Amino acid sequence: xxxxxxxxxxxxxxxxxxERKIQAIKLYREFTHSGLKEAKxxxxxxxxxxxxxxxxxxxxxxxxxxxxxxxxxxxxxRQLAAMVRAGRKIEAIKVWREKTGDGLAEAKxxxxxxxxxxxxxxxxxxxxxxxxxxxxFGMLLVAVMLAAVTTxxxxxSLGVLKSLAVHVGxx
Numbered sequence: 001x002x003x004x005x006x007x008x009x010x011x012x013x014x015x016x017x018x019e020r021k022i023q024a025i026k027l028y029r030e031f032t033h034s035g036l037k038e039a040k041x042x043x044x045x046x047x048x049x050x051x052x053x054x055x056x057x058x059x060x061x062x063x064x065x066x067x068x069x070x071x072x073x074x075x076x077x078r079q080l081a082a083m084v085r086a087g088r089k090i091e092a093i094k095v096w097r098e099k100t101g102d103g104l105a106e107a108k109x110x111x112x113x114x115x116x117x118x119x120x121x122x123x124x125x126x127x128x129x130x131x132x133x134x135x136x137f138g139m140l141l142v143a144v145m146l147a148a149v150t151t152x153x154x155x156x157s158l159g160v161l162k163s164l165a166v167h168v169g170x171x
Contacts, residue, residue, distance in 0.1 A: 004031055014101030016047050072099055077114060084115045 004012070008031045015024035021043060028039040072080070076099055083092035089111060096107040 004028075012043065012046065016043065017101040017106070018103055021047070072096065072110075080111060080114055084111065089115070 008027070012024050012027050012031075015021070015027060024043045024046075025036070025039045028034065028043055029036065032039070032042075034042070076095070080092045080095060083089070083095070092111045092114075093104070093107045096102060096111050097104065100107070100110075102110065
């Protein structure tokens with residue numbers, strides 16, 4: 001039986017996190033040339049956060065789904081936070097799923113946790129406040145223009161403008 005490479009361990013971990021246990025067992029068997037029972041026991045140990053005897057001690061974190069970082073490196077977390085700040089939460093969830101192999105619910109939960117971290121939404125809130133201010137100014141501008149047009153139409157219908165033009169023109 002052969003040792004698993006880090007890439008093989010990652011592939012199995014992806015299947016475990018996606019709750020595709022049978023596929024994980026198949027991969028384990030393919031990679032190690034082990035029997036069904038041995039592969040099943042190893043995958044179950046990985047699922048439980050344990051470490052099969054043929055894996056080196058440094059690989060234990062690969063199989064732990066309770067890892068607070070979710071198995072995502074810091075640059076990916078920054079990328080995901082930027083997506084959330086830009087209002088692209090669904091895209092961030094898709095990227096999380098691709099990187100970790102998590103299911104939809106787990107990925108959504110992790111991205112929401114990431115979004116709740118300090119500073120993630122501050123830019124979004126600032127942008128929303130600016131858009132709100134711009135919206136208020138726009139509404140005020142529309143109201144002033146509407147009032148001016150209404151006043152012009154009222155004066156016109158009353159003939160005030162003609163009499164004003166006669167007085168101003170000196171006639």
